[in-house]
Amino acid sequence: MNTSFHMSLPCLNVEETKSFYVDNIGASLGRTNDNWIDINLFGHQLTFIQAEKFNFNSPNYVFEGKMLPSFHFGVIVDVDQWGELYAKLNHLNLKVVTQTTFLKDKTGEHLSFFIKDSNDYMLEFKSFKDADEMFKA
Numbered sequence: 001m002n003t004s005f006h007m008s009l010p011c012l013n014v015e016e017t018k019s020f021y022v023d024n025i026g027a028s029l030g031r032t033n034d035n036w037i038d039i040n041l042f043g044h045q046l047t048f049i050q051a052e053k054f055n056f057n058s059p060n061y062v063f064e065g066k067m068l069p070s071f072h073f074g075v076i077v078d079v080d081q082w083g084e085l086y087a088k089l090n091h092l093n094l095k096v097v098t099q100t101t102f103l104k105d106k107t108g109e110h111l112s113f114f115i116k117d118s119n120d121y122m123l124e125f126k127s128f129k130d131a132d133e134m135f136k137a
Contacts (some may be wrong), residue, residue, distance in 0.1 A: 001041070008046070009121065012052075012118070013050070014032075018112055036050065069114070069122040090095060097122070109128070110127060113125055
């Protein structure tokens, strides 16, 4: 069995959340009811439960001169998928934030961009130059 990640988050509107992930990102829909949905995001289960806006009082941080959100989640994909997603989301006129290469010419070099979902969560897409360096120190 492949290991998959599960994350459950509150959302403001189930339909808007479904539209963002399914229509824009290209994720598939899993189980649903009136108050929650499961999203298959590259084989990982995201559950969104309708609730009030969640408040993260966490500051951002600076990494390699870029301001990044301290709370975010993301997916690591190959460089072709990364490029396709980046082009697609830009074409849809969705606000892509902080598209850059981090750790250039160092262990762990990767492409990265962030996009804000319909609940104001920051979603990151990464692609490592060398996938074997994902956890290498």
